[in-house]
Amino acid sequence: MYEMEKREVNKEGCTKVSFNWRRLSLHLLLGMAGLILIYLCLPLAPPEQPLTTQILSADGEVISLLFRENRQPIPLPMIPQFLQEAFLAVEDHRFYQHNGFSPVSFCRAVYHNLFVRKGLQGFSTITQQVAKNGYLTAEKTLLRKIKELFLALRMELHYSKDEILELYLNQIYFGHGAFGVKTAAHTYFGLPLSDLNRIEWALLAGLPKGPALYSPYLNEEGARQRIKTVLQRMVDVGYISAAEKEEILNEPLRLPGLKQTPKQAHYFLDYVLAETEDILRLSKDQIQSSGLRIETTLSLPLQQAAEEALKSGLSPIQQDLQPQGALIAADPRTGAILALVGGTDYFKTPFNRALKAYRQPGSAFKPFVYLAALEAGYNLSSTVACQALSLPTDTGMYQPRDYGSKPYHQRDMTLREALAVSCNIVAVSLHYRLGINPTINLARRLGITSPLAENLSLALGTSEVTPFELLQAYLPLAGQGQTTPLWAVQRIYNAQGRLIWERKPRMRQVLDPRLAFLITAVLEDALRPGGTAAGISNRLRRPAAGKTGTTLDNRDALFIGYTPELLAVVYLGDDHNKPLPAGGGALAAPIWANFMNKALAATPVQKFTPPSGIVTRRICRENGLLATPNCPGRQEYFLFGHEPTVYCAEHRRIKLRVCRESGLLPNSYCQTVEEQEFTWGGHPKTTCEECHAPRDLWELLFGKPFPLFKAKPEPDSEMEP
Incomplete structure (x- = not known):
């Protein structure tokens, strides 16, 4: 070891001790260098990049994007080379030569912070920008700049240049809520990144410097000047020639208008998020920033029909957004939710009545x-x-x-x-x-x-129950006794496109299918003349079953009904519990019928078919016993072996016209006919044969057969043969 102290004896014989500061300083520097080296070599997690989660309808259309930052990542090989070079030209043309920072630019930034004192002004390499955006806050201080430097050095040790450039192009902000080049291409031009031309790529490369200054939708002249700057920088560093620059400037800059983030079926999205949280055990914030692709059961045509039916049905009685309502539709064969509306205006009344209105x-x-x-x-x-x-x-x-x-x-x-x-x-x-x-x-x-x-x-x-619960409980009625929890999420893919979850519905038999058919047969009557929803009997041209629901003083109105293909419930009510002008049959049922007509317009008509074990009998409407001809009767369904066996006694006495001579049913030659009363079962069933047409002219004139042709007498049963 180096000696850290030196002992000397002075003239008086005293020992003087002095430190070797040079050696101490060297030790400290070596220690600091070692610590820095250890720090640089420590593993470095990828910088955080909140991704955009997509929610798709059943036919694959994007119905919503969920994000903290609207970003859809794209691999570097799929980013056009021209666009990569445009960014390098204006942001960091020595990117592939330096080790993460530019000493000249860094010293300039330090000087600016120490002496100008207006905050740091850029001078960062692409690596430093990735480090700043991915690991640090947005504060502008010298300490943050030093942290940025060391993080940039660590990134250069742990990631390749292409990986850093890919992170950068997927990370930066382009304005109008767009993060990353893929999202920016869709936001500004409504096109995939690969479908843009060179002038449009140049525009994108110039936007991160100042999105508000260079957005063509906010400052078109400024945007065009920025394009020229980008192209000139590309000429300066040798990516394109001056002639190519002029050629590019003559390309069309297509500006179709900003593409807003799609968001439809807001109440349905609430349910999808809740269901996804349960499936993946993630928080809402984690779902929104994980870059998931969530495929749902939503039918956009049915969703639109539901929203229109509810809004048009409520508009004649609605003031200040009251009363409100809900409509949910599902496939009774699978339990898949096809449409869900929880109110008429999500942004003014986000309360989801379909799921949370206990009535x-x-x-x-x-x-x-x-x-x-x-x-x-x-x-x-x-x-x-x-x-x-x-x-x-x-x-x-x-x-x-x-x-x-x-x-x-x-x-x-x-x-x-x-x-x-x-x-x-x-x-x-x-x-x-x-x-x-x-x-x-x-x-x-x-x-x-x-x-x-x-x-x-x-x-x-x-x-009290919710409309959602009621729909769930009616699912076995419409689904031949089978049920499964209502669901909306079909498949979930992660940010890398790998399938991580898929639903496989399993139907359970919770009700005898014969009983489900019997109750359905009765609920069909509710939509016929005399039923509580007879008012819609002419609106729906297909077999359907349903039930109205109205509470005291018309404070709530319901109608729930179904066909073999579709089950739907409509709820109406005032959020402040004020009465409605009418009940379920007059208010909710027409909304249901309008929705069903639109939803099933292209669907072939199907009937409810009785399952095995169902028989029919003609019964008396008044007492339910087997009908006699004199009964007001109808055909009724029964479980095999449970049908009635007794005939109606109230209508058993019948009156019939009979031949007075024979007491049998008269024929056209009976001369004397009278009306007599009989008991059903004891009434004559055969026609009189004694009265008949004349056999010859003699009988026609004298009323008896000609003597020569008189028939032989029948043998007496008591005489010997």
Whole structure:
């Protein structure tokens, strides 16, 4: 080791100790150099470059770009050579010769900061710019400049020149929200980078110096001057000749207008983001900056039809954006969400009513009660009395009343008729007879997740659910008893284009398909004359089933319905709980019909087909028993083995015209015919043969056969043969 101190004896005999400062300084310098070398050799993570996430519709159209910085990376080999050279000419023409910084430029920057004191003014190499933008803040201080220098040196050790240039061209800001050359090409020209001409590439190369100064949409003259500067620099460093410069200046500069970032179906995007967060376990910010490609189930034509139908349906009654509404549509065969609208103006009312509006569904809940009854052994022809009802509860007697001016029908009703006209009394009676749990359990099984009150009024839809939940619960009704959680994300690719997640829907059987068909057959009646949605019976020219829902004082209106191909729900209501001018049948159902007509315009008509195990019988409309000819009858569906076996007794007495002489059904020659009353089953079934046409002229004149042709008497059964 070097001696750090020197001992000397003075004249008085005292020892004097002195340090060897030169050697100490050398040690310190060597130590610092070692530390710097270690620092430079430490691994260096790639600089952060927030990427743009794309969200695509089912047919591959971009419906939204999510980003902190709107950037879509592109590999260096796909960036035109002319554009690379243009950037090198104006930003750092010695890029491939230096080691990360220019000493002359750096000293100039230090001098400017120390003596001019107006902040640092550029002088950075491309490597330094990448280091600054990727690792440091935007502050302009000498310390930040020193950090930038060391980071640039580290980058030069860990990355090739081409890698650094690629980072730079994908990193820099071009104005109008565009980061990176690929996004800039689309923003300024609406074209892929490779489709631009040389003057347009020169424009892009000149923009990072001052996007606000040189944007052709803000300052076209300044932009053209900047193009000339870029081309002249390319001439100066030898990338192009002066003649080529003039040739390029004569190329057309195509300016079609700024291409705004596409963003459609905002309420749907909210759901896609939430679903993607659950799938990838990432935050919203991470998703927005990860450069993902998310392929969704959205049908843009159906989304547009949904938005138009909701807006046009609400506009006659809407003031100050109230009342509001929601519309969701899904494919009942897969559970894929095809359209989702959570309001009429996302930017003024971003609250997503489709997902978050907890409202009473009203009568739209009743099919779950009837399904529970069918599971318990009831038939569609089973009857329940609609009359004054008083049922005991923990809080007293519950007395349901029907909707409208007449509180009761005062007669027995079949389950089919009661559901089609939405009878409250029958729904509550069934709920009471079954017990509360079967309805709750069935609703849970079909997809209702919100709390359900354990009371009798639950049958009338008094527990709050969201439109999304209701759609989920109706999915098995429309899907032959099968269900799966409603979904919107099909596939997810990472920033490198690799598939990292794909949905494979799995349908589960949660309801007997025969019962799903039976309830569908009843809900078809709701759209026919006499049903609660009869007003739209002429609007939809195809088989459809559905149910209205209206709450007290018309505060909420619903309609949910489906065809074999499409299931949709419409919700309307005031965010401040003010009454609507009408109910679900008058307000929500027409919106649903308008949407379905547009959505299915190009789809062939399909019917609901009964599954195996369904039989039909003609029944009496009034009591649900097998119909006699005298009954007001209709064809009804039954589970095989559960059809009625007893004929209607109310209409068994029938009146028939019979021959007085024979008591049989008369023929045209019977002289005396009278009307008699019979019991069905005991009435004559054959025609009179005693009265017949005359056999000859003698019989015609005298009323008896000619004596010579008198028929032999029939042998008496008691005589011997």
